[in-house]
Amino acid sequence: MVTPRILTPCDIAGCSLTNRLAVAPMTRVSATETGHATPEMARYYERFAQGGFGLLITEGIYTDQKHSQGYPFQPGITDNEQAQAWRAVTDGIHKHQGMAFAQIMHAGALSQGNRFVEVPAAPSALRPKGEQMTFYYGEGQYPVPRVMTEEDIADAIHGFARAASLAINSAGFDGIEIHGANGYLLDQFLTDYTNRRSDRWGGTVQQRMGLMLEVVKAVRAAAGAVPVGVRISQSKVNDYEHKWAEGEHAAEVIFGSLSDAGVGFIHVTEFEAWQPAFPASHASLVALARRYAPQVALIANGGLHTSEHASAALDDGADIIAIGKAALANPDLPKRLANRESLDEFDAAILGPIANIKSSELALA
Numbered sequence: 001m002v003t004p005r006i007l008t009p010c011d012i013a014g015c016s017l018t019n020r021l022a023v024a025p026m027t028r029v030s031a032t033e034t035g036h037a038t039p040e041m042a043r044y045y046e047r048f049a050q051g052g053f054g055l056l057i058t059e060g061i062y063t064d065q066k067h068s069q070g071y072p073f074q075p076g077i078t079d080n081e082q083a084q085a086w087r088a089v090t091d092g093i094h095k096h097q098g099m100a101f102a103q104i105m106h107a108g109a110l111s112q113g114n115r116f117v118e119v120p121a122a123p124s125a126l127r128p129k130g131e132q133m134t135f136y137y138g139e140g141q142y143p144v145p146r147v148m149t150e151e152d153i154a155d156a157i158h159g160f161a162r163a164a165s166l167a168i169n170s171a172g173f174d175g176i177e178i179h180g181a182n183g184y185l186l187d188q189f190l191t192d193y194t195n196r197r198s199d200r201w202g203g204t205v206q207q208r209m210g211l212m213l214e215v216v217k218a219v220r221a222a223a224g225a226v227p228v229g230v231r232i233s234q235s236k237v238n239d240y241e242h243k244w245a246e247g248e249h250a251a252e253v254i255f256g257s258l259s260d261a262g263v264g265f266i267h268v269t270e271f272e273a274w275q276p277a278f279p280a281s282h283a284s285l286v287a288l289a290r291r292y293a294p295q296v297a298l299i300a301n302g303g304l305h306t307s308e309h310a311s312a313a314l315d316d317g318a319d320i321i322a323i324g325k326a327a328l329a330n331p332d333l334p335k336r337l338a339n340r341e342s343l344d345e346f347d348a349a350i351l352g353p354i355a356n357i358k359s360s361e362l363a364l365a
């Protein structure tokens with residue numbers, strides 16, 4: 001019997017994976033109030049590795065004791081104690097030959113729960129679209145953030161770098177994913193309508209990429225010789241339909257400049273990753289990332305849990321497929337694929353009323 005391509009080993013920026021299936025980052029607001037990862041979280045993550053996933057990308061972890069925290073009970077990696085709390089998570093993943101990447105994130109204007117500061121900080125003082133997410137303890141409109149100063153920006157960059165160093169050197173992670181997607185701080189700088197700055201951090205799409213590229217540089221220097229990548233999307237948690245204002249030109253600048261910056265991987269996410277990225281052309285965002293960053297390892301995400309769609313994304317140039325909701329329903333999805341067993345349907349009740357880890361998820365197979 002021929003092994004499906006998705007179950008074949010793969011290298012990502014020098015890190016060997018047993019297969020091409022990753023668990024997508026998913027915030028579960030299940031840390032302690034002080035942002036420490038818990039034994040329950042370790043069991044939750046271990047279950048995916050035990051189920052055969054070659055790569056685990058964590059939920060978004062906040063990076064500093066200022067503006068980065070987005071949610072109550074979100075885990076952080078801002079000091080040695082928080083880093084040590086992740087040890088049980090990485091150990092559990094490694095026990096099953098899984099690789100563990102930490103997703104590090106700064107919520108910016110989309111912060112809806114921060115125990116360090118009262119008012120969120122963002123590129124511009126504009127109230128975010130949409131409403132806070134109730135399953136992360138939010139309610140009503142987002143507050144209007146204050147404009148980040150040069151000092152705030154320097155602090156944010158430093159926070160990402162320190163978090164990366166703690167993740168690799170203290171917590172035992174194998175790689176770093178910088179969250180540049182879904183409407184959070186780095187995406188707020190990238191997006192035309194949330195970044196109205198007239199200084200060097202605003203302007204053209206190349207200028208709006210400036211902060212992301214500075215963060216990549218600082219994180220690469222801090223993390224050392226491990227994979228450092230960036231997650232990129234068009235859509236946002238508070239604006240699902242968003243398309244880059246500059247269309248394919250933006251894709252060229254974004255993927256091209258990340259490639260030039262030496263990222264080890266790019267993680268592209270769309271609602272349905274096989275769909276055309278822009279109305280005017282047939283190319284998916286995966287295909288555009290492959291075109292403009294031809295040498296960079298590529299992770300694709302978004303509705304890719306069927307073998308038909310996963311194969312389409314691999315054909316478009318993806319190296320690895322990240323699975324979100326279907327992994328929650330099937331933590332042993334790689335084993336099921338290998339055994340040609342059917343998948344269970346994702347049941348949204350698992351994320352309600354709060355998106356925290358439920359005890360029903362924790363039984364080890």
Ligand SMILES: Cc1cc2nc3c(=O)[nH]c(=O)nc-3n(C[C@H](O)[C@H](O)[C@H](O)COP(=O)(O)O)c2cc1C
Nearest residue numbers: 024025026027059060269302303304323324325326
């Ligand atoms: C409960 C939940 C939490 C999520 N949290 C994050 C997160 O922390 N960071 C992130 O980049 N994406 C996050 N996402 C988005 C997922 O990584 C993924 O992009 C999305 O679920 C689409 O993939 P799927 O169709 O395989 O579920 C989250 C999704 C869900 C369902």
